[in-house]
Amino acid sequence: MSAFTHLHVHSTFSPQWGVRSLEDICGAARVMGMTRLALTDRNGLYGIPHFLEAAREAGVAPIIGAEAVTPEQRAVLLTRDETGYANLCRLLSDLHCRTGFDLPRAISEYRGGLFVLSDDPSVLGPLRRHSDEDLYVELSPGHQMHQALALARELRLPTVATSRALLLDPEDFELHRVVRAIALNTKLSRLRPEETAKEGDQMVSPQRLADFFPHCPEALENAGRIAGACKTDWDFSETIFPAFRGMAEAEAFAELSRRALEGAIWRYGGIDETVEARLQKELVMIRDKGFAHYFLVVEEIARQSPRTCGRGSAAASLVAYCLGITHVDPIKHNLFFERFLNPGRVDPPDIDIDFPWDERDAVLDFAFARYGARRAAMVANQIGFKGRSALREVAKVYGMPDGEIKAVTERISGYCKADQTARAVEGHPLFQGEKLSEDWQAILRISQKLSGHLRHLSLHCGGLIVVPDEIRRYVPVEVSAKGLPVIQWEKDQAEAAGLVKIDILGNRSLAVIRDAMAAAKKNTGVEIDYASWCPLEDERTRQLLCSGETMGCFYIESPATRQLLKRMWTGNPRAAECDLFEHLVIASSIIRPAANAFILEFVARMRGKAWRSLHPLLDDVLAETYGIAVYQEQITQMAMALAGFSAFEGDQLRKIISKKHKEKKLADYRQMFLVGGQQRGVPVETLEEVWSQILSFAGYSFCKPHSASYALVSCKSAFLKANHPAEFMAAVISNQGGYYSPFAYLSEARRMGLTILPPDINESVWPYAGEGRTVRVGLMQVEGLARKAAEALLREREKGGSYSSFDEFLRRVAIDPADAKRLVKAGCFDGLDKKERRPALQWELLRFHHHFDRQGSGLLFEEPAAELPAPSAYDDRTVLRQEVETLGMLISCHPLLLHRRELAKLKPVPAARMGEWVGRYITMIGWWVTGKTVQARDDRPMEFVTFEDTTAIFDATFFPQAYERFCRKLSRSRPYLLKGKVEEEYGVATLTVEWVGFVDGGPEKG
C-alpha cells in the first residue's frame, strides 16, 4: 500500500489565495516524511516549473495538478501522465478564455489522463453518469465531510482524503484573510466566511490527518494510491521550437542556408573566405541545434519594419547579420558566435528585436495573423507584491488613510522586496525620530510575509512564443486586457519549460531615427540607406560623440554617460589609438549601478595609466577592456580562466548573477570559485576581489554583442544630431519618452543654435517639425487639444489652403470652443492677428458660438445683437502664464530670463565658465533638469542633479549630508541658487553643492 500523500495543496501561485512559498511547502512535506507531493493551485499552473525545481531540491516527487474553481463549482484535477497534462492545460485555458465555461462539461471533454477529485454533486453527478473511472469524492476535515461521504455512497464512488492544504502554521490564516481582503477590496471585518478558506485547511502530518478518518481509512489509502499512479518524473527541458511554414527540418535548413548566402552577398557585395568559413561554421551549429526554423521565423518578423535593432547575444551571429535581423558586422567588430550558440549551451538563447515603438503592435498583429492564437501566445508578467505595494495594500485593509500610508511608503525604495521593508522604514533621513504605532507594527509584520504572492498576470512587454502545434498543450493560456493570448508563465519559467521566446520590443529611438531621416529627406533631399549606413565615417559625428554632447542620442544621453564620454576623450593623449566604436561599446556597457569605482579606473587606464589585470590568468580574457570586467560574458570567461569552471558552469554563474536573488545558489558558486581558484594557485585576496567585480554585474549588465548593437543605434542618432540637428531634435521631442523633459530638449536645441518657433495655425503640424536652423513647436504640445480637432484642422488646411483669419478658421473648421480657446492662448493665431488681439479673439469666439447656441430658444424680450467690446491687450505676465498653461512650459524664452534682475544682483558664475573655477567655492543659478537618487557607500541616500542656466547644462552632486538637509527643497519647477565647490575630474567640472536657496523667494534658512 502506498503512503498517504497530500493531493490538494495551494502555494503562493494560487492567485490572491495562497500564502506559503513552494520552498516552504516542499520543505514541510519532506519534514513530514512524504516522498510525493501534489501542487494544485487555483485555476492555473502558474508555478509548475518552479515547483518541479523546488521539489527536486527538497527530494520530493512532484505531482502536477490544479484546482479548477468557478463561481459555482470546483474540482481538483491531477495529471496521471503527459496526456493528462495537455488536457489540464486545455481545460484551464478554456476556463479563462471561454465565456459560458461549464466545469463538468469541460472535464468530460478533457478527461483523459486526469484524476478528478470533488465534493460537488453538480460536478460529480454528470461525470459519474459517463464513467466512474478516476473519479473520487474529496473528503476534507472542516468541509462537510458527512455530506461528502453520503454523496460517495449515493454515487458509489471511492473517497479520497485531502486537507486542502493552504496553511503550514495556524498563524498563516491571518495572512490568508488579509490576502483575501486585498483581493476583494474589502476590510477584515466584512470578509464573509465563504470568501476565505477554513481555519483548518492546513498541511498536517498523515498521522494527524488519520485522526479525522477513523470511519473511512480507505480515503487515506486512496490518496496514496492516486499519488502512486501519477507521473512524477516530469522533464520540461526539451526545447520547443516554432515551425516555419510547416517545413520539414531539412527543408528549413536549406532555406536558411540559401537566404544567409543571399544576405551575405547583399551585405558584403561578395563572399570572401572569412565570411564563407564563418557562415559555414554557424550554419552547422544552427543545424545541429535545430535552430533553423527559429531563425526563419524571426527573420520574417524582423522584415516587417525596415528599421529594427536586433539585440542581445544574437548580434554575434553572422547569419543574423546576413538575414538583416541584426546590423552590426560581427566579423569587423570581433563578436564571437560562441557567445550566442555553442555546443555546451543547453538552454535556448533567444533573439530580441527592437522595433520603432509605434510599429510594435502592427508587428505583433502580423505574428498572430501568421501563426494564429492556436500556435502563438505572449509571455506573461506575474504581478506580485513588492515592498511598497505590500505595505500599502495591507495598510489599506487595516483602514489606514492614504496620506498616512504614503508617509511610510515614501521611506521605502521602489526596488525593495517585501521582506526588507521593516528595515527600510527605520532610519530614513526624511522622517527621523518617529515611533510607529502598534497598528503600523502589525501592518509591517504582515506585509513582510507578502512576497512573491501572485496577484494577477499582465502582459510581458514583448515576449512572443510560437510552437509548432498547439500552445495549449504546453501551458494554460489566458486572455490579456489587450485581448492577446498570454501564457501563465513569466519568462524564466517559460524558458525552464523549453519554450523559446522571441522578444518584440518597442524602441523610441528607432522611431526618432526614422522620423529624422524622413524629415531630412524631405527638407534636403539627402537619403540614407539604413542597411549600409556607417555613421562613424562622418567626422562631425565623431566629434559630437567625443565631446559628450549626446543629449537626445539613444542610450548615451544620460548625465552619467555624457560625463563618461567627456572624460574618455577630452584631452586624452591616447585618443588617436583608441577605436571610437569599440570604446563606445565599452562605455555603454560599463555604465551600471555599483560600477562607479570601475568607471573611473577604466577612464584612467584608457588615458594611459599603467595597469595589470588582477591575475595573469585573466590577461587574455580582459585584454580588450583594460583589465576590467565590462561585459556579461566576461563573468563566464573569468570563472573559466581563473577557477577552472566548465563553459556550462560559467554560463550558469552568469545567469544566476544577472537574475538577482538565488542567494543560496550564489553561495555554492562562490565556494566553487574560491576552491577552483586556489587549486590553480590564485591568492584568496585576488579571488575575493574578482568575485566582487563579478557581483557588480548583478541585475543589470549586457553582453558585448548587445552593447555593440545598441552602440550602432547610438552612432546613428549621433549622426543625425550632428548633420540634421533641427530634424533630429524635433523627432526626439515628438516621439516623447526620452530621458529628459521636452523642456530640457528645447533648451538643448537652443544651445545648439536652433531657433524655437511657437506653434502656428498655418505652419505647425501635429508633431514638432525641424527644418534648417529652426524647430517649429507642434500642435501636440498644446495641452488638452484633442487629437481629432488637430487632425480636422490640418486636413482642412491641406484641402482649402492656409487660414486667413480667426473668423474664417471658425467657419471652416467645426471645432470645440474649448479647443479653439486653447489654440488662441497657445499663440497659434499670433501670426494672423497680433498678439495684442488675443482677448478680442476670445470675444469673437464667444460670439460665434453664442450665435449657434441661441438658435434653439430665444429671449422673450430680444436683446439687440451685442457689439463686441475692444479689450486691452494682455500684459506680459498673462501672456507668459498662458504659455505655461497651454504648452506646459515656457517656449518663447528661458524661464531664468524672467528673473534677470534678481540674478544680476547675485553675480552667479555662468555654467559655461564653470571650468575656470575648479577647486573654488562659487554661486550658481540652476533650473532643475533631471535628478537621480542613489545610495552612497554607507547606504545613505544622495542625489546627482543636472541643472541648466542660460549658458549651459551642468551636473551637481548632493552628498548625503547636503541631501539630508536640502532634499525637501528640491521641488523642481523653480530657479535655484546653488553654492558649492567646483570639482574636476578628467576635464569634467561638477558642482558639489553645499547650500541651496530659491532665487524667487529670497535666501531662506537651510
Added chain:
Amino acid sequence: MERDVLHLSIPAFPIELARVSDLSLRGRPVAVAPGNSERALLQCVSAEARAEGILEGMPLFRARRICPSLVLLTPDPELVAKGMQALLELSGQYTPVWEPTTPGRLFLDLTGGRMLFGPGRDVAARLEREIDGRLRLAGSVGVAGNKLISRIAAGYLRRPGVCDILRGSERSFIAPLPVAVLPGVGNARESVLLQDLNLRRVEEVAALSVPQLRLAFGPFAPLLHQRSQGIDPSPVQPPRRSPEVAEESFLGQEETDDALLLAELCRLVEGCGLRLRQLGQATRRLVLTLTYADGVTEQGTASLDTSLSHDLALFAAVEELYYKTCRRRVRLRGMRLVCDRLTARSGQLDLFATAPTLSPHAEALQDSLDQLRTKYGMATVRWGRSIGNA
C-alpha cells in the same frame, strides 16, 4: 430706511481655530484637505500658504510641489461647528437677524438698531474686539448698505479691522478692485473666463452691457451686471430650521471594524430613539454622515416606508443604511445620524396597513427602558449590541 449690514469674516477659519490650540501652526503655511489622495483639493489655505502661491481648490500634489514645507490638516467638522456656534453666540447679542454663510463668515443686519447700539461701525469694532478677546480669533468686519458691499469690504482689509463704506459710494469703491471680489466669479471657471477676456477690474465688467456679458456668462449676466454696479437687494436671511433629531459621535480611536462601528451606531440610535419618543414623534427619513480618518465624508439617506421610533426597528434600518454608505476601507473618525421628516407617533394609521406593528411586549419593554433612562441616565440600561465584541 438706510440699511446697516455687517459682514464678519475670519479668513481661513478652520486653520485659525486649529491654531488657537496648536501654537506650532502659527506663522507657518497651513492648508486643509482630505487626506485620501494626492489629488484631493485644498479646502482652506492660510495666508502664509497663499503667499507661497497656494490656492484653494488646488490639488494636494501640486501644492506640495510648490511649497514642500506645507503643513496639512485634515478637515475637523467638530471643531468648526463649535467655533461657528461660539461666533453666533457673540453676534447674537446685537441682532436677531443673522445669516451664516460659509464657516467663519456671517452677515448681521443691524438696520434699525442704531438707537440701541450706536452706528454700525461701532458695533463692528466692538464685535471684532470681543472675538479677539474671547475666542482669540482675528477677524475683519465690513459695514455697508448691502450684503455684497459689506462682504467685499470685509475682505478689503489686509489686516483685521473694520471697513465702513459710505452709502452711495458703493460703485466707486468696488470699481478698481479685481473682479474676483464679485461673488460668483470666484469659482475657477468664471475667473478663467475673465482672465481670458482680459477683464481684470470690476469697472471693466461694469462697463460692459448685459448683452455683451451674456455672450460670456449666459444667464448669470444680469446678476453679474448688477453686482458689478455694487447693487445687491438680497436680505439677510436667518437659516430656516426643520425639525429633526440628531446624534453624533466622534470616536476616541479611529476604527474600521464593522462590529465596533455598529455598536457605536447603536448608541446613536438609542439617543435618537429616546428623543423621538419623548417628543412623541417618529421619523420617516434617516441621514447617516460618516467622517473618515482622512477627512472625507460620505452621506447616505434612507427614506422609510413607515415612520419609526422604536430602537430595534430604527437600528435595523440604520444598519442597512450603514452598509450601503460605508463603502471605503479607511478608518472612521466620526458618525452623525439625523432623523428627520418627523410625524406624530400615534398618528393616523393606514387603513390597509401591511407593515407589521410591534408586539405589545416590545412596546412595553421600550417604555420601561425609556423610563429607566429618563430617570437614571442613558448608561443605566443598554442594548447588548451597543457594547460591541471587542
